[in-house]
Amino acid sequence: MAAEIRSGAAAIARAIAALCMLLLALGAGHAAxxxxxxxxxxxxxxxxxxxxxxxxxxxxxxxxxxxxxxxxxxxxxxxxxxxxxxxxxxxxxxxxxxxxxxxxxxxxxxxxxxxxxxxxxxxxxxxxxxxxxxxxxxSNLAAPLLAATRSESFALRRNAQPRSHPPRGAELASAAPAPSNGGVVRPNPADRRPIVMIDPGHGGRDPGTESASGVEEKEIALQIAVRLRSALIARGVDARLTRSADAFIPLDERTRIANAAGADLFVSIHLNSSPDTATTGIETYYLNNTTDRATIRLARMENGVAGGYSAPGGPDLHYILIDLRQQYKANESASLARMIEAATVAGAAAETGIKVNELGARQGPFYVLVGALMPSVLVECGFLSNPSEALLLQSPAYQQAIADGIAQAVAHYFNADAAIGNL
Ligand SMILES: [Zn+2]
Structure with missing residues (x-):
């Protein structure tokens, strides 16, 4: 009887030891x-x-x-x-x-x-x-890296953390914020998909700029925006449009739509124009004041001073910008703009096989970005004033390359798996 108890005790001890080994193994597994x-x-x-x-x-x-x-x-x-x-x-x-x-x-x-x-x-x-x-x-330092990730599928953060911890200083990359949940992304069906509001520039009685052959900015912007929406949906993003038809929407209404939807990002799509018809390329803007004369000229064009957007006696954009600086997500927007610029130029260059001018991620006083509560950028996808770029911009393949580039940059942004900057 005593022997049985002893052997029973030994069995229990062996079982406990085995359990301990199992727990250790699990622990090691966890560490792995x-x-x-x-x-x-x-x-x-x-x-x-x-x-x-x-x-x-x-x-x-x-x-x-x-x-x-x-x-x-x-x-x-x-x-x-x-x-x-x-x-x-x-x-x-x-x-x-x-x-x-x-x-x-x-x-x-x-x-x-x-x-x-x-x-x-x-x-x-x-x-x-x-x-x-x-x-x-x-010229495009990130291009080889972004091209290498082109075929990767991205597991988007389902719980797209609000970027509530902007890094200090405008030069810091904010692509990798410290998530409040300790950083572990746990896919949770209850979490909503990130929302991106895509804003095709102009529309209705406002055609925007136009090419020498008469192709209007509002039309190309909508075509690229529709492609971008599909490219984002394919990547698990809830992508929406401020307009899906040839309709006039006032500039301030566009960010209001994004705010009301609780969008995580706002991306406005435009086409550029220059008095110098040789100018080509892609540039991405985020909201801020600037002393750069070319940017001020472009912002005037986009803000539609001639198109009847600015109501007489309305608040001066300069003061609005000063007022907004505290709450506007400038660091996040700059980070997103750099990513979009790099990925879009890389995508467009890969599509055409020719060098696409990377005009850079810049700041500018664009009225359509004022009032957005989320990181927001304006992409000038190319120059309608340049005859060959105007032709490219009408081709479905080129439009798709630009849309895919922007979508890829947005995926990088949500995944916080890429950063571009300088020191
Ligand atoms: Zn425009």
Missing amino acids: LAATIVGAAIAKDGPAVEMRFAIRGRGLRWRLSTHRQELWIDLSDTRMRIGARPFAGREASPVASVTVIDGGGAARIVIGVVGRADYAVVRTPRELTLRLAPAGAV
């Missing part, structure tokens, strides 16, 4: 869910330096910030299996040093640069890739 950086490579690509960090595991969460001459990438729940100076002696200008800090769970990659530099960072499931170049040396 965190990401590990298992390798690093550096290469020179013309004036650019490309660094790749190989990721094992899932759910690499990163946050990017700039500190004077340093770019920091903070990785939570991440372990480092690479040396503290992974590229020692192999760094190339503008990269002066790369230091990796393993904080026993959290990790940081610190990239020191010399002079002013542009950067682009993209995370794919198996890699974190950075490209740096001296400021202005590479």
